[in-house]
Amino acid sequence: AVLSRHKHDASRLMQILREVQEGLTWLSPAVLTAIANGLKLPRARVEGVAGFYHFFHTESLGRYRVLWSDNITDRMAGNADLMARMCKKLWLKPGDVSEDGLVSVGTTSCTGMCDQGPALLVNYRPITRMTADRVDKIVDLIRKKVPLEEWPSEYFLVEDNIRRKDALLDNGLAPGDALRALKSPQEMVDTIKASGLRGRGGAGFSTGQKWEFCRAAVGTGANAAHYVVCNADEGEPGTFKDRVLLNSYADLVFEGMTVAGYVIGAKKGLVYLRGEYRFLLDKLNAVLEARRAAKLLGQSILGQTGFDFDIEIHLGAGAYVCGEETALLESLEGKRGVPRKRPPFPVSSGYLGQPTAVNNVETLASAALIAAKGAAWYKAIGTAKSSGTKILSISGDCQRPGIYEYPYGVTVAQVLADCGARDTQACQIAGASGLCVAPGEFGRKIAFEDIPTGGSFMVFDNSRDMFQVARNFVHFFVDESCGFCTPCRVGTTLLKNVMDKISDGHGGEYDINDAWRIIRTLKTASHCGLGQTAGNCVADTLQKFRPSYELRLNVRDFEPAFDLDSALSKMREVTGRDDPGAHFHIAHRKSKSG
Ligand code: SF4
Structure with a gap:
C-alpha cells in the first residue's frame, strides 16, 4: 500500500522507508528486499539508503526507541546523569535493546530543543525539560507498555520561547x-x-x-x-x-x-x-x-x-x-x-x-x-552590508534562553545582556562549526561583515570547561561525517582520538601539534563544508582557551593513548603479583631514571 501510494517512484524512497518503518518499527531484511523489488532498485541501493540515516533501523530497537539529545547544552543541563538513571531503571546499557525487546536507549545529535533541555525523542516524538521525576514516570509507562498516545500530553509540549x-x-x-x-x-x-x-x-x-x-x-x-x-x-x-x-x-x-x-x-x-x-x-x-x-x-x-x-x-x-x-x-x-x-x-x-x-x-x-x-x-533595517533582521536561537548559561530577533549589527554584549547571561566565559556562535567568541570580542557584531551566523548562539559561563565543549563538538562531527571523502572521514576520527587522549590525561605537546595538522588537512582537503569546518571548534579553543588544554597535558613527551598498566591488571591477578615491577608506570619511570 505504501509503494502504491508513492506510485512506485524510486525518488520517494526516503518517504517510503519512513512510512514502512513507522508501521513495522524497523526495516527487516525481508522488508528491504520487498521495497527494492517494488521500486525495481538494486537491493544494495535500498539498504545503502536505509543504513545512511540515523533514524532508519535495519535491526529491531524495541517498541520504544529512546534517544537522548546529546548537544553540549543538554550535557550542561545534566542529560548524562538522567540517561544513566533511565538505563539503570530499565536494566539496560546505553545503546542496547532490553532482553525482552521492549526498549532501547541511546543518544542522538542536537534535537533542536536546546532552550528547553535536557530533551529526548521517544519514537521520534520530542519530550523536553527532562527531570529525574519525569525519567521515573517514563520508565513506568514503558514498563507498563502504555502507547505513546496515552502518555501525558504535557510531556510533548514544545514551547516557542520567543x-x-x-x-x-x-x-x-x-x-x-x-x-x-x-x-x-x-x-x-x-x-x-x-x-x-x-x-x-x-x-x-x-x-x-x-x-x-x-x-x-x-x-x-x-x-x-x-x-x-x-x-x-x-x-x-x-x-x-x-x-x-x-x-x-x-x-x-x-x-x-x-x-x-x-x-x-x-x-x-x-x-x-x-x-x-x-x-x-x-x-x-x-x-x-x-x-x-x-x-x-x-x-x-x-x-x-x-x-x-x-x-x-x-x-x-x-x-x-x-x-x-x-x-x-x-x-x-x-x-x-x-x-x-x-x-x-x-x-x-x-x-x-x-x-x-x-x-x-x-x-x-x-x-x-x-x-x-x-x-x-x-x-533601512540592519547595517549597510547586512539588511534586515536575524533570529538567534539562544541557549546555555543564561536566564532566558529562547528566540531573539535583532536588526543586524547588534553586539554580542547586547545579546548577552538581554538573555540574562552572567560571568560569561565564551559564546559559540553559528554552531559547532562556527566561531567561539571570548570576552575581549563581545563588542563584535552579528552581521555578515563581522560574525555571520545561521542563528545558533550558545553561552558558556566561567564554570564551564571549554576543552570539553570542543570535545563534544568533535564527537558530533565524527557521528555526522557522511564518510564520502577520506580527509573528513578519517580526519574527524583522528581529531576525536586526540581530544579523547588529552581528556584521559595521556596527552602531550605532540598531540596539540597533531591536532593542528589534522585541522589543516580537514580545512584544505575535505569535499564539503562539514569537513572543512569540523576543526574550527578545536582551533578556536586552542587559541583562546589554551589553559583548558594545558592543565591536562601532564606529560610533555609522547605517551600512547593505550593504557598498558591497566591492560596488565588481568595478568597481575593471574600471577598474583602486585609489586612495583608488575606495574608499567613504575617500571617505566625507574628504567628512565636509572
Ligand atoms: Fe562527507 Fe562532506 Fe565530510 Fe566529505 S567533508 S565525508 S563529503 S560530510
Whole structure:
C-alpha cells in the first residue's frame, strides 16, 4: 500500500522507508528486499539508503526507541546523569535493546530543543525539560507498555520561547498579503535584490541573485521544470529558530516559497523537514490545506490563471550533512545524503537535474515580508552590508534562553545582556562549526561583515570547561561525517582520538601539534563544508582557551593513548603479583631514571 501510494517512484524512497518503518518499527531484511523489488532498485541501493540515516533501523530497537539529545547544552543541563538513571531503571546499557525487546536507549545529535533541555525523542516524538521525576514516570509507562498516545500530553509540549520580536516576528501580515502585492517576476527579482536579502543559513549569498540565476536557467528533458526547495533541515547544534518559524509562522514561510515559485517559474515547492521535527508535520500539512482552500496555493492562486504552485513536505531521517544543499537534494531524490560536486550549482541543475532555488526557512519568510512591505523599508533595517533582521536561537548559561530577533549589527554584549547571561566565559556562535567568541570580542557584531551566523548562539559561563565543549563538538562531527571523502572521514576520527587522549590525561605537546595538522588537512582537503569546518571548534579553543588544554597535558613527551598498566591488571591477578615491577608506570619511570 505504501509503494502504491508513492506510485512506485524510486525518488520517494526516503518517504517510503519512513512510512514502512513507522508501521513495522524497523526495516527487516525481508522488508528491504520487498521495497527494492517494488521500486525495481538494486537491493544494495535500498539498504545503502536505509543504513545512511540515523533514524532508519535495519535491526529491531524495541517498541520504544529512546534517544537522548546529546548537544553540549543538554550535557550542561545534566542529560548524562538522567540517561544513566533511565538505563539503570530499565536494566539496560546505553545503546542496547532490553532482553525482552521492549526498549532501547541511546543518544542522538542536537534535537533542536536546546532552550528547553535536557530533551529526548521517544519514537521520534520530542519530550523536553527532562527531570529525574519525569525519567521515573517514563520508565513506568514503558514498563507498563502504555502507547505513546496515552502518555501525558504535557510531556510533548514544545514551547516557542520567543523573547524578542522585530520586523519579521512582529510583521502584522495576514495570509496572502505578500501574494497580493506581487509585481511582475522581473520586478520581484529587482525588489529582492534591492532589499539586500542574503541567505540566512549562514553562507549569505544574495537571494535576489540566486532567484535571477534560477529564473534564467532552462529545464531539461521531457519533465523540464523549475523547483523551489525550503531547507528546513536545521541541524546545527544550538539552532532551533526554524522550529519556531514553522510552528508559528508557517504561513509566512509558505508564502515566501510561493513568491519564489512565482519569480523563478516553478509550479512545485518541497519542504525538507528535519526528522527531529516530525512532530510538526500534521500541523504544517493542515496549514497547507487551509492555504489551498483560501486559493493561496494550488491552481490559479488568487484567481489568476497560470499562477499555479503547490508545496509538499518531505521528512529527513537524522543526517546533519543534509543541511548542505546538494546533500539535501540527493536526499530529496531518495538517495544517501552525500554532497554533490559543484558546479553545476542547484540553480541550474538541482532537484531531479532541474533548475532549483534552495532557500533557508528564515530567508523565505523574509522574502515574503519584503514582497509585502517593499525593498526600501527592509533595506533601512540592519547595517549597510547586512539588511534586515536575524533570529538567534539562544541557549546555555543564561536566564532566558529562547528566540531573539535583532536588526543586524547588534553586539554580542547586547545579546548577552538581554538573555540574562552572567560571568560569561565564551559564546559559540553559528554552531559547532562556527566561531567561539571570548570576552575581549563581545563588542563584535552579528552581521555578515563581522560574525555571520545561521542563528545558533550558545553561552558558556566561567564554570564551564571549554576543552570539553570542543570535545563534544568533535564527537558530533565524527557521528555526522557522511564518510564520502577520506580527509573528513578519517580526519574527524583522528581529531576525536586526540581530544579523547588529552581528556584521559595521556596527552602531550605532540598531540596539540597533531591536532593542528589534522585541522589543516580537514580545512584544505575535505569535499564539503562539514569537513572543512569540523576543526574550527578545536582551533578556536586552542587559541583562546589554551589553559583548558594545558592543565591536562601532564606529560610533555609522547605517551600512547593505550593504557598498558591497566591492560596488565588481568595478568597481575593471574600471577598474583602486585609489586612495583608488575606495574608499567613504575617500571617505566625507574628504567628512565636509572
Ligand atoms: Fe562527507 Fe565530510 Fe566529505 Fe562532506 S567533508 S563529503 S560530510 S565525508
